[in-house]
């Protein structure tokens with residue numbers, strides 16, 4: 001499965017802890033991330049992560065392009081709803097495209113935990129059968 005990992009600055013420690021806690025599950029998948037999130041995950045774990053641009057510099061749009069072609073299977077995006085983001089339109093567009101393509105997306109840690117356990121159980125195996133680019 002192709003998994004996107006994204007976290008706003010106030011949620012990056014949480015994302016790093018998530019990646020450490022679930023490293024054994026995540027290592028079985030193809031991981032992508034926005035620039036800084038990906039760097040932080042790779043510094044803290046032995047996971048290999050394909051890094052796009054930093055979010056405010058276009059990383060959300062790059063991952064959005066993957067989502068638009070239905071090439072992401074799971075998106076974990078730990079958003080900070082209490083801090084204004086300069087690239088808010090990019091964030092909204094990314095989440096909208098998940099809904100367009102029915103891609104499972106978690107925007108907080110509580111849902112992220114549920115999604116990763118669903119992934120481990122094989123509940124997301126149906127993603128293999130959707131049309132990809």
Ligand SMILES: O=C(CO)COP(=O)(O)O
Nearest residue numbers: 034035036037054055056
């Ligand atoms: O801003 C982000 C998502 O909207 C995250 O980008 P970084 O991982 O580069 O900080």
